[in-house]
Amino acid sequence: MQHVSPRLRAAVVSAALIATGALVVAPAAPSAGAPASASAGARPTIWDNCTRFNNRYEHGVGRRHAHDQTTSGDPVRNFLRSNKKFRRAMNHNRDLDRDNDNVACEQH
Numbered sequence: 001m002q003h004v005s006p007r008l009r010a011a012v013v014s015a016a017l018i019a020t021g022a023l024v025v026a027p028a029a030p031s032a033g034a035p036a037s038a039s040a041g042a043r044p045t046i047w048d049n050c051t052r053f054n055n056r057y058e059h060g061v062g063r064r065h066a067h068d069q070t071t072s073g074d075p076v077r078n079f080l081r082s083n084k085k086f087r088r089a090m091n092h093n094r095d096l097d098r099d100n101d102n103v104a105c106e107q108h
C-alpha cells in the first residue's frame with residue numbers, strides 16, 4: 001500500500017467533507033415570484049407586515065413631505081419622516097404602503 005502522510009490524508013478527508021456538506025446545506029432556490037420574506041425558514045423581519053413594522057415605528061414611516069391620504073378625515077401626522085427608511089421599507093415589502101401615499105403602515 002502506498003504511504004500517505006497523515007497531513008495529506010486529513011486534507012483529503014476535509015475536502016471531501018466540505019464538498020459533501022456543501023451539497024447537503026445548499027438552500028433550495030426560492031420559487032419565482034415569491035417574496036423573500038415568505039421563503040420557508042426565513043427569519044422574521046420588521047418588513048414582513050405592518051404589525052411587525054409598527055412594533056418598531058409605532059405610527060409608521062413616510063417620506064419627508066408625505067401626507068397620509070385617508071378617508072376618515074383624521075390623517076396620521078406623527079409618523080416618522082425619513083426618505084431613507086421609507087425607501088428601505090419599500091425595497092423590502094411594497095405592501096407596507098398599499099394606498100401609495102408614501103407613508104408605510106400609518107396608524108394613530
Ligand SMILES: [Ca+2]
Pocket residue numbers: 096097098099100101102103104105106
Ligand atoms: Ca400608506
